[in-house]
Amino acid sequence: MDSEQAQGAAARDGYRDYRLIGGAGERAKASGLVNADWYKCAVPRPVMKSLMQRGDARAIRDTLLWYASIIASGVLAWLAWQAHSLWAIPAFLLYGTLYCSPADSRWHESGHGTAFKTSWMNKALYQFASFQVFRRPTIWRWSHARHHTDTLVVGRDREIAVPLPTDWLSLALNVFALKHAAGEVPKIVSSAFGNIGDEEKTYVPESEWPKVILEARVTLAIYAAVIGACFVSHSILPLLYIGLPSLYGAWLYLFFGLTQHAGMPENVLDHRKNCRTVMMNPVFRFLYLNMNYHVEHHMFPMVPYYALPRLHEAVKHDMPPPYTSTIAAYAEIIPALVRQTRDPSYHVERPMPAATQA
Amino acid sequence: MTQWIDAAAMDDIEDEDVMRFDHDGRTFAIYRVNDAVYASDGLCTHEHVHLSDGFVMDHVIECPKHNGRFDIRDGRPLCAPVCEKLRTYPAKVEDGRIFIEV
Numbered sequence: 001m002d003s004e005q006a007q008g009a010a011a012r013d014g015y016r017d018y019r020l021i022g023g024a025g026e027r028a029k030a031s032g033l034v035n036a037d038w039y040k041c042a043v044p045r046p047v048m049k050s051l052m053q054r055g056d057a058r059a060i061r062d063t064l065l066w067y068a069s070i071i072a073s074g075v076l077a078w079l080a081w082q083a084h085s086l087w088a089i090p091a092f093l094l095y096g097t098l099y100c101s102p103a104d105s106r107w108h109e110s111g112h113g114t115a116f117k118t119s120w121m122n123k124a125l126y127q128f129a130s131f132q133v134f135r136r137p138t139i140w141r142w143s144h145a146r147h148h149t150d151t152l153v154v155g156r157d158r159e160i161a162v163p164l165p166t167d168w169l170s171l172a173l174n175v176f177a178l179k180h181a182a183g184e185v186p187k188i189v190s191s192a193f194g195n196i197g198d199e200e201k202t203y204v205p206e207s208e209w210p211k212v213i214l215e216a217r218v219t220l221a222i223y224a225a226v227i228g229a230c231f232v233s234h235s236i237l238p239l240l241y242i243g244l245p246s247l248y249g250a251w252l253y254l255f256f257g258l259t260q261h262a263g264m265p266e267n268v269l270d271h272r273k274n275c276r277t278v279m280m281n282p283v284f285r286f287l288y289l290n291m292n293y294h295v296e297h298h299m300f301p302m303v304p305y306y307a308l309p310r311l312h313e314a315v316k317h318d319m320p321p322p323y324t325s326t327i328a329a330y331a332e333i334i335p336a337l338v339r340q341t342r343d344p345s346y347h348v349e350r351p352m353p354a355a356t357q358a
Numbered sequence: 359m360t361q362w363i364d365a366a367a368m369d370d371i372e373d374e375d376v377m378r379f380d381h382d383g384r385t386f387a388i389y390r391v392n393d394a395v396y397a398s399d400g401l402c403t404h405e406h407v408h409l410s411d412g413f414v415m416d417h418v419i420e421c422p423k424h425n426g427r428f429d430i431r432d433g434r435p436l437c438a439p440v441c442e443k444l445r446t447y448p449a450k451v452e453d454g455r456i457f458i459e460v
Contacts, residue, residue, distance in 0.1 A: 035405055049375065052413040052420075112425045113437060117415070123437075138438075145424045145439040149405060207441050302413050302422050 017154050018163045020199045025155030028267065033153045039270040040299055041315040048300070051307045051314070054117035058306045059109075062286065063125060066106070070098045074241060081237065092240055096249030100177075103132035104253035105289035105305075111141050114304040115289075131219065133253070134177065134184055134246035136191065138211045142204040148301060152266045152274045158199070162262045164344035166337045177250035191216035256288045259329045263336030265347040271298040273350055277312065277322040278329045295319060320350040362450075362457040365397070369454070376419060378410035381460070388449065388456055389430045391417055396430045397449040397458040403428075403435070403442035 017024035028034050043051075073095040080088035107129035109115040110122040130137035143158050150156035162171065173179040187197055196209050204212065222242070229238040264274040272295055280292040291297060293308035296315060303311050312322070323329040332348060339346045365379045371390040378400055379386045385400030387409040400408055402421040411422040418436060420427050426440030433444035448459040 045375075046372075049372075049413070054415065113420070113427070114425065119437065141438055145404075148424055205441050208438065300422070302420055302425055 015163050015167075018158075018160060020155065020158060020202050023155035025153075028150070028153050028155050031267075033150065033267055033269065034156060035149055036269050038151075038299070039272065041318040043300070043311075043314055047314055048303075051300070051303045051311050053307070054114065054304055056116050056118050056121065059115040059121070059125075059304075062289070063106070063115075065286075066098070066102055070095065073098050077240075093248065095241075096245035096247075097252050098249070099132055099245035100134075100247075100249030101252035101256070102287045102289075103129040104257065105287070105291050107133050107135060107140070108144070108291065109289050109305050111144055112301055114302065127215075131222070132246060133250075134181055136184065136188060136212065136219075137215050138208050139187075139200055139204060142200075142208065146203045148298065151271065151298060152261055152264065152268070154266050158203075160261070160266070161257055162337060162340075164266075164340050166341040168341070171254075171337075174254055175251045176247045177254075178247065180250070181247060188216045188219055192220050252287065255326075256284070256291070258333060259292070259323075259326065260294045262333045263340065263348045265349070271295050272320055272352060276329055277319065278326055279322055279324055280326055284326065318353050320352060360459050362459050364455055365449075365458050366456045367454060368395075368451055368456055371395075371456075374414050374416075376410050376412060376414050378408060379458070384460070386447070386458060386460070387419065388458065389414060389419065390456075391430070395449040395451055395456050397447040398428070398430060398433055399445045402426060402440065403444055404440045409444075 016022070025034070073091065077088060077091035077095045080091045106115070106125055110125040110129060113119065113122045115125060116122050126141075127137055130140065147157050147159040152160060154160070170179050173182075187200075190197070191212050194213055196204065196212055200212075226238045226242045230236055259276050259278050261274055261276070264276070266274070268274055275295040275298050277295045278292045280288065285292060290305040290308045293312050296303070296308050296311045296319075299315075300311060312319075316322075323332070336346070336348050363381055365381070365386070365388050366377060368390070371377050371388060373393065374391055376387050376389045379388050379397075380400075385408065387398050387400045389396040389398070391414065396417075398409070398419075400410060402409055402423070404421065404424060404426050407421055407423040409419050409421060409428075413420040413422070414430070417429055417431050418427050419430050421440065424439050426438065427436040428434065428440060428444040429436060430446070433446040435441055435443060450457050
Protein backbone atom coordinates (compact mmCIF):
# COMPACT_ATOMS: atom_id res chain seq x y z
CA MET A 1 0.00 0.00 0.00
CA ASP A 2 2.77 2.44 0.89
CA SER A 3 4.48 2.10 -2.50
CA GLU A 4 1.12 2.50 -4.26
CA GLN A 5 0.51 5.58 -2.22
CA ALA A 6 3.88 7.04 -3.12
CA GLN A 7 3.20 6.38 -6.79
CA GLY A 8 -0.23 7.96 -6.44
CA ALA A 9 1.25 11.05 -4.82
CA ALA A 10 3.89 11.30 -7.53
CA ALA A 11 1.20 11.07 -10.21
CA ARG A 12 -0.87 13.78 -8.58
CA ASP A 13 -2.53 16.40 -10.65
CA GLY A 14 -2.48 18.98 -7.88
CA TYR A 15 -5.72 19.82 -6.11
CA ARG A 16 -7.77 18.55 -9.02
CA ASP A 17 -7.35 14.99 -7.76
CA TYR A 18 -9.44 15.88 -4.71
CA ARG A 19 -12.51 16.70 -6.80
CA LEU A 20 -15.31 14.18 -6.49
CA ILE A 21 -16.03 14.52 -10.21
CA GLY A 22 -13.05 14.07 -12.49
CA GLY A 23 -10.66 13.60 -9.57
CA ALA A 24 -8.78 10.55 -8.39
CA GLY A 25 -11.93 8.71 -7.27
CA GLU A 26 -11.97 6.28 -10.19
CA ARG A 27 -8.32 5.39 -9.66
CA ALA A 28 -9.03 4.86 -5.97
CA LYS A 29 -11.91 2.56 -6.89
CA ALA A 30 -9.72 0.57 -9.27
CA SER A 31 -7.13 0.22 -6.49
CA GLY A 32 -9.73 -1.24 -4.11
CA LEU A 33 -9.70 1.80 -1.81
CA VAL A 34 -13.41 2.61 -2.11
CA ASN A 35 -15.88 1.18 0.39
CA ALA A 36 -13.10 -1.16 1.46
CA ASP A 37 -12.61 -3.27 4.58
CA TRP A 38 -10.65 -1.30 7.19
CA TYR A 39 -8.56 -2.69 9.98
CA LYS A 40 -10.44 -3.14 13.25
CA CYS A 41 -9.01 -3.95 16.65
CA ALA A 42 -10.54 -7.04 18.19
CA VAL A 43 -13.01 -6.13 20.94
CA PRO A 44 -15.06 -8.90 22.62
CA ARG A 45 -18.76 -8.50 21.80
CA PRO A 46 -19.90 -8.09 25.44
CA VAL A 47 -17.36 -5.29 25.92
CA MET A 48 -18.40 -3.58 22.68
CA LYS A 49 -22.06 -3.96 23.60
CA SER A 50 -21.44 -2.23 26.89
CA LEU A 51 -19.45 0.56 25.20
CA MET A 52 -22.26 1.21 22.71
CA GLN A 53 -24.89 1.80 25.39
CA ARG A 54 -26.62 5.19 25.07
CA GLY A 55 -28.11 7.49 27.64
CA ASP A 56 -29.57 10.98 27.60
CA ALA A 57 -28.30 12.31 30.92
CA ARG A 58 -24.68 13.01 30.03
CA ALA A 59 -25.49 14.69 26.72
CA ILE A 60 -28.29 16.77 28.28
CA ARG A 61 -25.87 17.96 30.96
CA ASP A 62 -23.18 18.80 28.41
CA THR A 63 -25.62 20.55 26.08
CA LEU A 64 -27.11 22.65 28.90
CA LEU A 65 -23.64 23.55 30.15
CA TRP A 66 -22.60 24.57 26.64
CA TYR A 67 -25.63 26.78 26.01
CA ALA A 68 -25.39 28.26 29.51
CA SER A 69 -21.78 29.25 28.77
CA ILE A 70 -22.84 30.81 25.47
CA ILE A 71 -25.57 32.83 27.19
CA ALA A 72 -23.28 33.92 30.05
CA SER A 73 -20.54 35.08 27.67
CA GLY A 74 -23.17 36.78 25.52
CA VAL A 75 -24.46 38.75 28.51
CA LEU A 76 -20.88 39.71 29.40
CA ALA A 77 -20.28 40.91 25.85
CA TRP A 78 -23.52 42.89 25.88
CA LEU A 79 -22.59 44.62 29.16
CA ALA A 80 -19.14 45.52 27.80
CA TRP A 81 -20.70 46.76 24.54
CA GLN A 82 -23.19 48.92 26.43
CA ALA A 83 -20.36 50.38 28.51
CA HIS A 84 -18.43 51.19 25.28
CA SER A 85 -15.58 49.23 26.80
CA LEU A 86 -12.75 47.65 24.81
CA TRP A 87 -13.44 44.58 26.94
CA ALA A 88 -16.24 43.98 24.44
CA ILE A 89 -13.61 42.62 22.02
CA PRO A 90 -12.37 39.71 24.16
CA ALA A 91 -15.90 39.20 25.48
CA PHE A 92 -17.27 38.75 21.96
CA LEU A 93 -14.29 36.57 21.05
CA LEU A 94 -15.20 34.33 23.97
CA TYR A 95 -18.88 34.37 23.01
CA GLY A 96 -18.14 33.62 19.36
CA THR A 97 -15.72 30.84 20.21
CA LEU A 98 -18.27 29.18 22.49
CA TYR A 99 -21.04 29.71 19.92
CA CYS A 100 -19.16 28.21 17.00
CA SER A 101 -16.27 25.94 17.89
CA PRO A 102 -17.97 23.43 20.22
CA ALA A 103 -20.80 23.34 17.67
CA ASP A 104 -18.42 21.41 15.41
CA SER A 105 -18.16 18.47 17.81
CA ARG A 106 -21.90 18.70 18.67
CA TRP A 107 -22.72 18.67 14.95
CA HIS A 108 -20.48 15.64 14.65
CA GLU A 109 -21.73 13.60 17.60
CA SER A 110 -25.43 14.28 17.04
CA GLY A 111 -24.94 13.59 13.33
CA HIS A 112 -23.80 10.12 14.26
CA GLY A 113 -26.86 9.84 16.49
CA THR A 114 -24.69 8.84 19.44
CA ALA A 115 -24.94 11.88 21.72
CA PHE A 116 -28.39 11.14 23.09
CA LYS A 117 -30.37 7.96 23.35
CA THR A 118 -33.51 9.85 22.32
CA SER A 119 -33.55 10.30 18.60
CA TRP A 120 -35.32 13.69 18.41
CA MET A 121 -32.72 15.21 20.71
CA ASN A 122 -29.94 14.19 18.33
CA LYS A 123 -31.90 15.61 15.41
CA ALA A 124 -32.61 18.90 17.17
CA LEU A 125 -29.02 19.40 18.32
CA TYR A 126 -27.82 18.51 14.84
CA GLN A 127 -29.87 21.32 13.26
CA PHE A 128 -28.81 23.94 15.83
CA ALA A 129 -25.14 22.95 15.75
CA SER A 130 -25.08 22.85 11.94
CA PHE A 131 -26.43 26.39 11.85
CA GLN A 132 -23.92 27.62 14.42
CA VAL A 133 -20.95 26.08 12.61
CA PHE A 134 -22.35 27.21 9.24
CA ARG A 135 -22.85 23.88 7.54
CA ARG A 136 -25.72 22.71 5.36
CA PRO A 137 -27.16 20.01 7.63
CA THR A 138 -28.22 17.34 5.18
CA ILE A 139 -25.30 17.86 2.79
CA TRP A 140 -22.77 17.58 5.58
CA ARG A 141 -24.49 14.58 7.12
CA TRP A 142 -23.94 12.68 3.89
CA SER A 143 -20.47 14.02 3.29
CA HIS A 144 -19.53 12.81 6.75
CA ALA A 145 -20.87 9.34 5.95
CA ARG A 146 -18.54 9.38 2.94
CA HIS A 147 -15.69 10.56 5.18
CA HIS A 148 -16.21 7.46 7.30
CA THR A 149 -16.46 5.11 4.32
CA ASP A 150 -13.40 6.45 2.51
CA THR A 151 -11.39 8.33 5.12
CA LEU A 152 -8.68 10.41 3.41
CA VAL A 153 -9.17 8.59 0.11
CA VAL A 154 -8.33 11.19 -2.51
CA GLY A 155 -11.20 11.91 -4.90
CA ARG A 156 -13.75 10.38 -2.52
CA ASP A 157 -13.49 12.11 0.84
CA ARG A 158 -14.61 15.74 0.65
CA GLU A 159 -13.72 16.40 4.29
CA ILE A 160 -9.95 16.34 3.82
CA ALA A 161 -8.98 19.45 5.81
CA VAL A 162 -5.55 19.93 4.24
CA PRO A 163 -5.36 18.89 0.59
CA LEU A 164 -1.78 18.57 -0.64
CA PRO A 165 0.43 20.39 -1.29
CA THR A 166 -0.29 22.42 1.83
CA ASP A 167 -2.16 25.61 1.00
CA TRP A 168 -1.22 27.98 3.81
CA LEU A 169 -3.45 30.78 2.55
CA SER A 170 -6.51 28.51 2.77
CA LEU A 171 -5.51 27.44 6.26
CA ALA A 172 -5.04 31.06 7.32
CA LEU A 173 -8.41 32.05 5.86
CA ASN A 174 -10.07 29.21 7.72
CA VAL A 175 -8.86 30.48 11.08
CA PHE A 176 -11.98 32.64 10.64
CA ALA A 177 -13.80 30.10 8.43
CA LEU A 178 -13.54 32.50 5.49
CA LYS A 179 -12.71 29.90 2.85
CA HIS A 180 -15.33 27.59 4.28
CA ALA A 181 -18.02 30.31 4.29
CA ALA A 182 -17.05 31.49 0.81
CA GLY A 183 -17.77 27.96 -0.37
CA GLU A 184 -20.98 27.51 1.59
CA VAL A 185 -22.77 30.82 0.92
CA PRO A 186 -23.23 30.44 -2.86
CA LYS A 187 -24.29 26.84 -2.39
CA ILE A 188 -26.89 27.77 0.23
CA VAL A 189 -28.27 30.50 -2.04
CA SER A 190 -28.30 28.13 -5.00
CA SER A 191 -30.04 25.40 -2.98
CA ALA A 192 -32.65 27.91 -1.81
CA PHE A 193 -33.55 28.29 -5.49
CA GLY A 194 -33.89 24.54 -5.82
CA ASN A 195 -30.44 23.55 -7.08
CA ILE A 196 -28.27 20.76 -5.74
CA GLY A 197 -24.60 20.92 -6.72
CA ASP A 198 -23.22 18.30 -9.10
CA GLU A 199 -20.65 17.09 -6.57
CA GLU A 200 -23.28 16.91 -3.83
CA LYS A 201 -25.44 14.78 -6.11
CA THR A 202 -22.69 12.15 -6.09
CA TYR A 203 -23.14 11.47 -2.37
CA VAL A 204 -26.58 12.78 -1.38
CA PRO A 205 -29.47 10.59 -2.60
CA GLU A 206 -32.28 12.27 -4.50
CA SER A 207 -34.80 11.50 -1.76
CA GLU A 208 -32.86 13.93 0.50
CA TRP A 209 -32.78 16.86 -1.92
CA PRO A 210 -36.08 18.45 -0.77
CA LYS A 211 -34.62 18.60 2.74
CA VAL A 212 -31.51 20.35 1.41
CA ILE A 213 -33.67 22.98 -0.31
CA LEU A 214 -35.90 23.55 2.73
CA GLU A 215 -32.91 23.91 5.06
CA ALA A 216 -31.26 26.41 2.71
CA ARG A 217 -34.43 28.52 2.63
CA VAL A 218 -34.80 28.47 6.43
CA THR A 219 -31.12 29.38 6.84
CA LEU A 220 -31.41 32.32 4.45
CA ALA A 221 -34.62 33.49 6.14
CA ILE A 222 -32.87 33.53 9.53
CA TYR A 223 -29.91 35.50 8.18
CA ALA A 224 -32.25 37.89 6.37
CA ALA A 225 -34.06 38.50 9.69
CA VAL A 226 -30.77 39.13 11.51
CA ILE A 227 -29.53 41.55 8.84
CA GLY A 228 -32.94 43.24 8.90
CA ALA A 229 -32.60 43.63 12.67
CA CYS A 230 -29.22 45.33 12.09
CA PHE A 231 -30.83 47.87 9.76
CA VAL A 232 -33.75 48.51 12.10
CA SER A 233 -31.50 48.92 15.14
CA HIS A 234 -28.76 50.78 13.22
CA SER A 235 -26.32 48.40 14.88
CA ILE A 236 -24.10 45.47 13.97
CA LEU A 237 -24.95 43.89 17.32
CA PRO A 238 -27.51 41.34 16.01
CA LEU A 239 -24.92 40.00 13.54
CA LEU A 240 -22.28 39.88 16.24
CA TYR A 241 -24.58 37.49 18.09
CA ILE A 242 -25.93 35.43 15.18
CA GLY A 243 -23.98 34.96 11.97
CA LEU A 244 -20.56 36.47 12.46
CA PRO A 245 -19.65 34.15 15.38
CA SER A 246 -19.60 31.34 12.82
CA LEU A 247 -16.56 33.15 11.40
CA TYR A 248 -14.78 34.85 14.26
CA GLY A 249 -15.38 31.93 16.60
CA ALA A 250 -14.16 29.21 14.22
CA TRP A 251 -10.48 29.26 15.15
CA LEU A 252 -10.77 26.74 17.97
CA TYR A 253 -12.47 24.05 15.93
CA LEU A 254 -9.76 24.41 13.30
CA PHE A 255 -7.19 24.07 16.09
CA PHE A 256 -8.85 20.87 17.33
CA GLY A 257 -9.78 19.58 13.90
CA LEU A 258 -6.29 19.68 12.41
CA THR A 259 -5.14 17.17 15.01
CA GLN A 260 -7.44 14.55 13.46
CA HIS A 261 -5.70 13.85 10.15
CA ALA A 262 -3.34 16.68 9.11
CA GLY A 263 -0.02 15.33 7.86
CA MET A 264 -1.26 11.75 7.93
CA PRO A 265 -1.13 9.41 4.91
CA GLU A 266 -3.88 9.40 2.31
CA ASN A 267 -5.20 6.25 0.65
CA VAL A 268 -4.50 3.76 3.42
CA LEU A 269 -7.07 1.37 4.92
CA ASP A 270 -6.08 1.56 8.56
CA HIS A 271 -7.37 4.33 10.82
CA ARG A 272 -4.38 3.82 13.10
CA LYS A 273 -2.26 5.20 10.27
CA ASN A 274 -4.38 8.15 9.18
CA CYS A 275 -5.98 9.41 12.42
CA ARG A 276 -4.53 10.76 15.66
CA THR A 277 -5.58 10.09 19.23
CA VAL A 278 -4.39 13.01 21.34
CA MET A 279 -4.60 13.27 25.11
CA MET A 280 -6.30 16.55 25.94
CA ASN A 281 -7.18 18.37 29.14
CA PRO A 282 -10.74 18.15 30.54
CA VAL A 283 -11.75 21.61 29.25
CA PHE A 284 -10.67 20.78 25.70
CA ARG A 285 -12.37 17.40 25.97
CA PHE A 286 -15.63 19.04 27.02
CA LEU A 287 -15.47 21.56 24.17
CA TYR A 288 -14.43 18.86 21.71
CA LEU A 289 -16.66 16.07 23.09
CA ASN A 290 -13.79 13.58 23.34
CA MET A 291 -13.13 13.66 19.60
CA ASN A 292 -9.47 13.66 20.57
CA TYR A 293 -9.95 9.86 20.67
CA HIS A 294 -10.12 10.00 16.94
CA VAL A 295 -8.65 6.64 15.94
CA GLU A 296 -11.11 4.94 18.26
CA HIS A 297 -14.00 6.99 16.90
CA HIS A 298 -13.23 6.15 13.28
CA MET A 299 -12.79 2.47 14.03
CA PHE A 300 -15.99 2.22 16.09
CA PRO A 301 -18.32 5.13 15.25
CA MET A 302 -21.24 3.67 17.19
CA VAL A 303 -19.49 4.26 20.52
CA PRO A 304 -20.81 7.50 22.08
CA TYR A 305 -18.35 10.22 23.04
CA TYR A 306 -18.65 9.58 26.77
CA ALA A 307 -17.53 5.95 26.28
CA LEU A 308 -14.49 6.75 24.12
CA PRO A 309 -12.03 6.91 27.04
CA ARG A 310 -13.16 3.40 28.04
CA LEU A 311 -12.85 2.23 24.44
CA HIS A 312 -9.35 3.70 24.35
CA GLU A 313 -8.40 1.58 27.36
CA ALA A 314 -9.85 -1.53 25.71
CA VAL A 315 -7.89 -1.19 22.45
CA LYS A 316 -4.75 0.74 23.35
CA HIS A 317 -2.59 -2.39 23.24
CA ASP A 318 -3.35 -2.59 19.52
CA MET A 319 -2.94 1.11 18.77
CA PRO A 320 -0.02 3.43 18.14
CA PRO A 321 0.86 5.37 21.30
CA PRO A 322 -1.42 8.39 21.69
CA TYR A 323 0.03 11.90 21.55
CA THR A 324 0.61 13.04 25.09
CA SER A 325 -0.81 16.55 24.52
CA THR A 326 -2.15 18.91 21.88
CA ILE A 327 1.26 20.57 21.85
CA ALA A 328 2.89 17.20 21.14
CA ALA A 329 0.49 16.70 18.22
CA TYR A 330 1.27 20.14 16.78
CA ALA A 331 4.99 19.52 17.19
CA GLU A 332 4.45 16.87 14.52
CA ILE A 333 1.70 18.54 12.46
CA ILE A 334 3.39 21.86 11.72
CA PRO A 335 6.70 20.42 10.44
CA ALA A 336 4.74 17.81 8.44
CA LEU A 337 2.59 20.48 6.77
CA VAL A 338 5.67 22.59 6.06
CA ARG A 339 7.35 19.64 4.39
CA GLN A 340 4.18 18.73 2.48
CA THR A 341 4.17 22.23 1.01
CA ARG A 342 7.00 21.18 -1.31
CA ASP A 343 6.74 17.39 -1.05
CA PRO A 344 3.13 16.13 -1.13
CA SER A 345 4.34 12.52 -1.05
CA TYR A 346 5.61 12.98 2.50
CA HIS A 347 3.42 11.88 5.39
CA VAL A 348 3.69 11.03 9.04
CA GLU A 349 4.22 7.37 9.81
CA ARG A 350 2.83 6.04 13.05
CA PRO A 351 4.52 3.20 14.93
CA MET A 352 2.24 0.19 14.63
CA PRO A 353 1.97 -2.46 17.37
CA ALA A 354 4.35 -5.27 16.34
CA ALA A 355 1.70 -7.99 16.43
CA THR A 356 -0.56 -6.33 13.87
CA GLN A 357 1.81 -4.69 11.44
CA ALA A 358 0.35 -5.10 7.95
CA MET B 359 -40.68 -21.56 -2.49
CA THR B 360 -39.84 -20.64 1.09
CA GLN B 361 -38.57 -22.92 3.82
CA TRP B 362 -37.84 -22.66 7.52
CA ILE B 363 -34.13 -22.83 8.24
CA ASP B 364 -32.61 -23.72 11.59
CA ALA B 365 -30.39 -20.68 12.19
CA ALA B 366 -29.15 -20.82 15.78
CA ALA B 367 -29.88 -21.77 19.34
CA MET B 368 -31.77 -19.19 21.35
CA ASP B 369 -28.88 -19.22 23.82
CA ASP B 370 -26.47 -18.18 21.08
CA ILE B 371 -27.82 -14.63 21.25
CA GLU B 372 -28.03 -12.45 24.31
CA ASP B 373 -31.16 -10.41 24.82
CA GLU B 374 -31.09 -7.10 22.87
CA ASP B 375 -28.40 -8.34 20.55
CA VAL B 376 -27.78 -9.53 17.03
CA MET B 377 -25.80 -12.32 15.41
CA ARG B 378 -24.73 -13.15 11.89
CA PHE B 379 -26.09 -16.21 10.10
CA ASP B 380 -24.78 -17.30 6.71
CA HIS B 381 -26.81 -19.72 4.61
CA ASP B 382 -26.65 -20.82 1.01
CA GLY B 383 -24.36 -18.00 -0.04
CA ARG B 384 -26.46 -15.38 1.72
CA THR B 385 -25.91 -13.52 4.95
CA PHE B 386 -28.61 -12.72 7.50
CA ALA B 387 -28.88 -10.90 10.82
CA ILE B 388 -30.81 -12.62 13.61
CA TYR B 389 -32.06 -10.47 16.49
CA ARG B 390 -33.31 -11.27 19.94
CA VAL B 391 -35.30 -8.61 21.79
CA ASN B 392 -37.29 -9.33 24.95
CA ASP B 393 -37.18 -13.02 24.06
CA ALA B 394 -38.79 -12.42 20.66
CA VAL B 395 -36.70 -13.13 17.56
CA TYR B 396 -36.46 -11.31 14.25
CA ALA B 397 -34.45 -11.76 11.07
CA SER B 398 -33.31 -9.55 8.24
CA ASP B 399 -30.77 -9.37 5.46
CA GLY B 400 -27.35 -9.23 7.03
CA LEU B 401 -26.01 -6.26 5.10
CA CYS B 402 -26.98 -2.63 5.50
CA THR B 403 -28.86 -1.22 2.50
CA HIS B 404 -26.61 1.85 2.50
CA GLU B 405 -23.22 0.19 2.07
CA HIS B 406 -21.70 -3.25 2.32
CA VAL B 407 -21.53 -3.49 6.11
CA HIS B 408 -22.58 -6.41 8.31
CA LEU B 409 -25.34 -5.39 10.69
CA SER B 410 -24.27 -8.15 13.09
CA ASP B 411 -21.51 -5.80 14.31
CA GLY B 412 -24.14 -3.15 15.05
CA PHE B 413 -26.05 -2.10 18.11
CA VAL B 414 -29.58 -3.19 19.07
CA MET B 415 -31.72 -0.74 21.02
CA ASP B 416 -35.28 -1.89 21.64
CA HIS B 417 -36.44 -2.85 18.15
CA VAL B 418 -33.83 -0.81 16.32
CA ILE B 419 -30.59 -2.00 14.75
CA GLU B 420 -27.90 0.63 14.23
CA CYS B 421 -25.35 0.02 11.49
CA PRO B 422 -21.81 -0.05 12.91
CA LYS B 423 -20.28 2.01 10.11
CA HIS B 424 -22.52 5.04 9.57
CA ASN B 425 -25.09 4.76 12.37
CA GLY B 426 -28.05 4.36 10.02
CA ARG B 427 -30.98 2.71 11.79
CA PHE B 428 -33.70 0.22 10.86
CA ASP B 429 -36.75 -1.07 12.68
CA ILE B 430 -36.02 -4.79 12.85
CA ARG B 431 -39.73 -5.68 12.88
CA ASP B 432 -40.42 -4.44 9.37
CA GLY B 433 -37.08 -3.16 8.03
CA ARG B 434 -38.19 0.49 7.90
CA PRO B 435 -35.27 2.91 7.60
CA LEU B 436 -35.39 5.29 10.57
CA CYS B 437 -32.61 7.76 9.91
CA ALA B 438 -29.96 8.78 7.41
CA PRO B 439 -27.80 7.59 5.87
CA VAL B 440 -30.16 4.69 5.28
CA CYS B 441 -33.06 5.39 2.94
CA GLU B 442 -33.82 1.97 1.54
CA LYS B 443 -35.88 -0.59 3.44
CA LEU B 444 -34.13 -3.62 4.90
CA ARG B 445 -35.62 -6.95 3.86
CA THR B 446 -36.97 -8.87 6.84
CA TYR B 447 -37.93 -12.53 7.22
CA PRO B 448 -40.35 -14.38 9.51
CA ALA B 449 -38.59 -15.90 12.51
CA LYS B 450 -39.75 -18.23 15.27
CA VAL B 451 -38.44 -20.24 18.21
CA GLU B 452 -39.09 -23.97 18.55
CA ASP B 453 -37.52 -26.13 21.23
CA GLY B 454 -34.93 -23.50 21.98
CA ARG B 455 -33.88 -23.16 18.33
CA ILE B 456 -34.38 -20.11 16.11
CA PHE B 457 -35.83 -20.70 12.65
CA ILE B 458 -36.10 -18.16 9.86
CA GLU B 459 -38.24 -18.48 6.76
CA VAL B 460 -36.27 -17.78 3.60
